[in-house]
Amino acid sequence: xxxxxxxxxxxxxxxxxxxxxxxxxxxxxxxxxxxxxxxxxxxxxxxxxxxxxxxxxxxxxxxxxxxxxxxxxxxxxxxxxxxxxxxxxxxxx
Numbered sequence: 001x002x003x004x005x006x007x008x009x010x011x012x013x014x015x016x017x018x019x020x021x022x023x024x025x026x027x028x029x030x031x032x033x034x035x036x037x038x039x040x041x042x043x044x045x046x047x048x049x050x051x052x053x054x055x056x057x058x059x060x061x062x063x064x065x066x067x068x069x070x071x072x073x074x075x076x077x078x079x080x081x082x083x084x085x086x087x088x089x090x091x092x093x
Contacts, residue, residue, distance in 0.1 A: 006052040034066040
């Protein structure tokens with residue numbers, strides 16, 4: 001995970017169609033696989049996330065969420081069963 005990719009995504013989320021920047025409207029969620037060692041505390045991906053977040057004026061604009069957490073939430077709510085099924089097939093979630 002490269003820091004510039006996270007920053008680019010944050011900037012993209014904050015740019016309005018007319019080209020002006022409205023930072024309070026932009027949010028980025030980094031979706032990751034909990035089984036990926038890079039996103040465990042101390043891993044390269046996690047450190048990139050933390051470094052980027054710490055450098056932001058408003059760190060709440062960048063958040064992390066795992067595919068496992070999303071899948072479990074959808075499964076509990078009994079919503080988007082087709083997506084949960086496809087995540088199970090593709091990623092074994």
